[in-house]
Amino acid sequence: LKSFKLEQNYRSTQNIIEAASQVISNNRQRKDKHVGTANEAGGQIQHVQLADERAEAEMVVSEIKRLASEEARVFGDFAIFYRTNSQSRQFEDVLRREKIPYQVVGGLRFYDRREIKDVLSYIKAVLNPSDSVALKRIINTPARGIGKTTLEAIEDLQLKSGGTYWDAIEQVVAQPVLTSPTTARKVGVFRDLMLRLTGVTQTGFLTDLYHAILDETGYVQELKKEDTEESLARVENLEEFDSLLQEFEEDWFERTPVEEREAKRAELLMLFLEQSTLSSEVDQANSYESSVKLMTLHSSKGLEFPTVFIV
Numbered sequence: 001l002k003s004f005k006l007e008q009n010y011r012s013t014q015n016i017i018e019a020a021s022q023v024i025s026n027n028r029q030r031k032d033k034h035v036g037t038a039n040e041a042g043g044q045i046q047h048v049q050l051a052d053e054r055a056e057a058e059m060v061v062s063e064i065k066r067l068a069s070e071e072a073r074v075f076g077d078f079a080i081f082y083r084t085n086s087q088s089r090q091f092e093d094v095l096r097r098e099k100i101p102y103q104v105v106g107g108l109r110f111y112d113r114r115e116i117k118d119v120l121s122y123i124k125a126v127l128n129p130s131d132s133v134a135l136k137r138i139i140n141t142p143a144r145g146i147g148k149t150t151l152e153a154i155e156d157l158q159l160k161s162g163g164t165y166w167d168a169i170e171q172v173v174a175q176p177v178l179t180s181p182t183t184a185r186k187v188g189v190f191r192d193l194m195l196r197l198t199g200v201t202q203t204g205f206l207t208d209l210y211h212a213i214l215d216e217t218g219y220v221q222e223l224k225k226e227d228t229e230e231s232l233a234r235v236e237n238l239e240e241f242d243s244l245l246q247e248f249e250e251d252w253f254e255r256t257p258v259e260e261r262e263a264k265r266a267e268l269l270m271l272f273l274e275q276s277t278l279s280s281e282v283d284q285a286n287s288y289e290s291s292v293k294l295m296t297l298h299s300s301k302g303l304e305f306p307t308v309f310i311v
Contacts, residue, residue: 079295091294119213127269130166135169139187211242
C-alpha cells in the first residue's frame with residue numbers, strides 16, 4: 001500500500017493555505033501533510049470577536065457596505081459562510097434592512113422554510129380565523145388523521161353555506177351527520193386546539209403563543225422522532241425563530257410604555273405578522289452576480305469569492 005500526498009494547492013493564496021494548515025494541524029488523528037502554493041501571499045485574514053450573533057451580522061453587513069463603497073465592489077463579490085442554515089436569519093434581517101440584495105445558495109430563505117411557514121400559519125389563523133389559506137395549511141400539520149376526503153367535505157360545506165372555512169369546520173363538528181362521527185371527532189380535535197391557542201392571546205404575549213403552538217401540536221417532538229439530518233435542521237430553524245420572536249418582543253417592550261402594554265397586546269402580534277409578511281415577500285429577482293451569497297461552508301466547495309466572511 002503506497003500513499004500519495006497531494007500537497008500543492010493551485011487556487012488559494014499563501015496566507016489562506018498557511019492559516020488553514022495551522023487550524024488543521026490541531027487535529028489529533030491525521031496524516032501529516034504540508035500543503036503549499038506557488039500563488040501570491042494575498043490579503044491578510046482578519047479575525048474579529050463580537051458579543052453575539054446580532055453584533056456579528058451588523059459588523060459583517062457594515063463591512064460589506066464599506067468595501068462596496070470604498071473599493072467600488074459589486075455585492076456579488078461577497079459571500080457569508082456559516083455552519084448551519086439556521087444561522088442565516090440574522091444576516092438576512094440586516095441585509096433586508098439595509099436594502100442589500102442577497103441569495104441563499106443551496107437552501108431556502110428563512111421565511112420560506114416549511115416549518116417557519118407552518119408556525120406563521122398557526123399565528124395567522126389564531127389572530128384571524130377567517131384566514132382560510134392558513135387554516136388549510138395547518139389543519140393536518142402535524143398529521144392528525146384529517147385526509148383529502150375530509151378536506152374536500154369541509155370545502156364543499158363552505159361553498160354551500162357561503163361562510164368561511166372556519167364556519168365549515170364548526171359545522172362538521174356540530175353536525176357529525178354531514179360527514180361521519182369519526183371525521184367530526186378528528187376535526188373537533190383541531191377546532192378545540194385552535195380555541196385553546198386563541199385563549200393564549202388573551203393572557204400571554206407573542207412568545208407565549210409560539211411556545212403554546214409547539215407544545216399543543218407536538219411539532220418539535222414529531223421532528224425529533226424522525227431523527228434525520230433534515231428534521232434536526234428544521235428543529236434548529238424553530239429555535240432560531242424563537243430567538244427572533246424574543247428579539248422582536250424585547251424591542252417592542254422597550255418602545256412601549258408599561259401602562260400601555262396590556263392595551264396594545266394585539267398590536268404586538270399584528271406588527272410581527274406585518275413584518276414577517278414583508279420579509280417573505282422581498283423581491284427575489286436579484287441577479288446572481290449582483291447579490292451577496294449566503295451559504296453553509298459545506299455548500300461553498302469549489303466556489304471562489306474576492307471577499308469571504310466565515311461566521
